[in-house]
Amino acid sequence: MNEDLISQIKEVVTAENQEKLIKIIQLLESSNYELRGKINPDLQLSASALVFKEDKLFFIEHPYQKELLLPAGHVELKESPLDTAIREFHEETGFFAKKMGKLVDVNLIDIPFNETKNEKKHQHIDFRYLLELEEQEAELAELPFFLLELEEAPEEFKKYYRYKNI
Structure with missing residues (x-):
């Protein structure tokens, strides 16, 4: 199902992330549920967009979490994680990314209980894609967004700045 x-x-997979990715692969291999579309209440797929402007x-x-994160969201049924990253980047920032991307990381994220949405604590397997910004006028953004330099970024995301000139 998740091949x-x-x-x-x-x-x-690299020497740096091998242990983490093996654990994620084992979770995918052992899952009997469709992970797209929020069907499984315990483990879901999400995708994040890494998009640079200069x-x-x-x-x-x-x-809900009131913290700075990459533009991201749940992978919908019949949607690829790459398509999700592109869609969510546009919805959340109003900007457009080119319809191609490079997978650069995958993470297992613990999502806390969300009282507002009455969603129980669960995990996301988050696919992180490097996307290229399209040069066209932005539309209305769903969320407040920020363009941050390396020094301003949350610590967990600083490692991604090595991709800024790729």
Whole structure:
């Protein structure tokens, strides 16, 4: 069921992230549920967009967690994680990304209980894609967004600045 996702993850395994990615692959191999579309209440797929404008990376203010995160969201049924990253980047920032991207990381994220949405604590397997900004006028953004330089970025995202000139 998750063979396509596993093969994508295997393409980004390095000595630095091997242990983490093996754990994620094992979760995918053992899952009997469809992980797209929020069907599984315990483990879901999400995708994040890494988009630079010059030396600055786009971040959004998460509406519930009230922290700066990459533009991201749940992978919908019949949607690829790459398509999700492109869609969510546009929805959350109003800007457009080109319809191609490079998977650069995959993370297992613990999502806390959300009282507002009455969603129980769960985990996301988050696919992170480097996307290229399209040069066209932005539309209305769903969320407050910020363009941050390396020094301003939350610590967990600083490692992604190595991709800014790729």
